[in-house]
Amino acid sequence: MTLTASNALLSFGGILLLASLRAEAALSVTLNGTPCSVDNIVTRDVCIIGGGSTGTYSAIRLSDLGKTVMVVEEKNRLGGHTETYHDPVTGTPHDYSVVVWHDLDIVRNYFARLNVSLVKSSAGGSGAKQYFDFQTGKPLPNYSPGDPTPGLAAYAAQLAKYPYVEEGFDLHYPVPSDLLLPFGQFVKKHNLQSMGSLIFGFAQGLGDVFAQPTLYVMKNFGSDILKNIKTGFLTTAEHDNSLLYEHATADLGPNVLLNSQILAVDRSDREEAKVLVKTPSGVTLVKSRKLVFTIPPKLENLRGWDLSALERSLFRQFSNSGYYTAILRNSGLPSNLSLVNVSPHTEYNHAALPGLYGITPTGIENLLDVKYGSVNGLPDDQVKKDILSTAARLQVPGRTTGNPELAVYSRHTPFELTVPPKAIAGGFYKRLYGLQGQRHTYYTGAAFHTHDSSLLWQFTEALLPNITAV
Structure with missing residues (x-):
């Protein structure tokens, strides 16, 4: 198509108008005393930091309990340590990270909720x-x-x-x-x-x-590991453990921010926490009354966070394998x-x-x-x-x-996060657990229990009454 001079001028003017509208659409907010420009602001009851096993479970359960959620995940998928390879030649799946779960009611109920079938499996292989x-x-x-x-x-x-x-x-x-x-x-x-x-x-x-x-x-x-060694663990009937997280992703829909990076967290307001997130489509500010923190609490993971002196003192003590x-x-x-x-x-x-x-x-x-x-x-x-x-x-x-x-x-x-025996004896975990509910934040994930999805779901379930309380 050939543009006339007037059409070209109108087209150029449209670009200027669009740029002007975009500039006006950008919103200015202040986090931790610093002005920030954002493209989008969303409000949720709970913002979940990390979309691994614990973060995904938290999102599904809180949604079922009537709370609005937003999950912030740096990878391009939910599931964390659960990963499945699909052979491009045969299409056969293979779980090369998380292989089995405990045979517990909480596990069976969660998989049934997301319409993923389970079968018995041994952990030792054959x-x-x-x-x-x-x-x-x-x-x-x-x-x-x-x-x-x-x-x-x-x-x-x-x-x-x-x-x-x-x-x-x-x-x-x-x-x-x-x-x-x-x-x-x-x-x-x-x-x-x-x-x-x-x-x-x-x-x-x-x-x-x-x-x-x-x-x-x-x-x-x-002890439950010992029991399951004798009686059998659980795995997916399709031998594709990532199905759990694919179904969860579909269930949560737009309430998941994948490929996203946290730029800043401000928990100074008495009414809400603010999480500034860089997403593939721009910068989003998530406002929420509660945060659920599920990622490894290593200081290098928490750049931009408004850590208190106690949080910083505790988190810096962790070593990892x-x-x-x-x-x-x-x-x-x-x-x-x-x-x-x-x-x-x-x-x-x-x-x-x-x-x-x-x-x-x-x-x-x-x-x-x-x-x-x-x-x-x-x-x-x-x-x-x-x-x-x-x-x-x-x-x-x-x-x-x-x-x-x-x-x-x-x-x-980082995998297993530990502190020395002297710190354990000195009340490290008493102080760590004392962070629960402080500054709008509830903590779960492996550093607060162990690297075991089934037991972490139980741990998280016990936190839900406090998270959902007004």
Whole structure:
């Protein structure tokens, strides 16, 4: 189409008018004493910080209880640590992060609410296993993990002394000395050595399990875990655990801000909290009477927050482990064999970290599941390089020539957040829990309980009456 001079002038004038309207549409607000320009203002009863397992559960439950919500999530999806790979060739799904949940009513009810079917599953997997020293790549044909039954029975008796540990960090004071012991010392004190190998493999992501205070290990590997090991866990019937979060996303609709970054948080107003969010479509200000905080409370995650002196003092005490998951392609390794990393140089022959816990089948030809742990967080490039070099050196009989590469890789770091025994004994968690409800904010998520979706949903459920109170 050819524009006349008058049409061109009208078109140019339209652009100027549109720009003027946009400028007028931009709103000015003040947060933490600083003027800010925003494109959109929304008001909700509750703003939820983080759209992982706990944040998504909070959003669905609060919505069902008649509250309006807005979820702020930095990734392009809900679900956090729950991730599913779909093979582009066969379409077959594989859950390469969260695999199972506890068989509890709260779990069954939540999945039923979102119309996702569940089936029983074991957490230990099935099929043949071979043991290797991943540091040298050599097989250890004479290694056997032994029977963990005596140690597990003795461990269950110890867990029974501290039933409150299964519910959170509402500890008894003075804190029992056994809970403060490094877990390796606790194991020896109570003759639990036969379960040493099993618990290291199960409690992946905790870093050096035997150096951690026993409290954290008990919370991660508690009495309901022992019960489900015997009776079976739950997983999705489609073997696609991300379905839970896809259905939740559809249910919440426009009340989710994905690919979004928090720029500032102002909780100084007595009536409401303000959260300034950079979204793909502009800057949105979310006003709400309550905040539900679910992300790891590390100071590097909280730039722009109006942290109090107490919040800053508590959050800076956290240390964290590192945990990483991946799917390996073109490795030349057998697709039907679990390769377990054991070491002849560690006390319980557990894998030396940083390193791989093991390599397991996905059920998809030429694709293998990888889990990697470290005591501290590591750069992704370092982890990826180590995964590939380790896979290449494994001397597995019958392996074919391959060129290992990562089909997918995911960083779950910071993972386990911990403080030293002295801080635990000194009332760290009493002060941390004292933050609940202060400055419009309620706290949940792994740092306030444990890395276990099922138990976190229970923990969050207990907070709901206070969150929904006027």
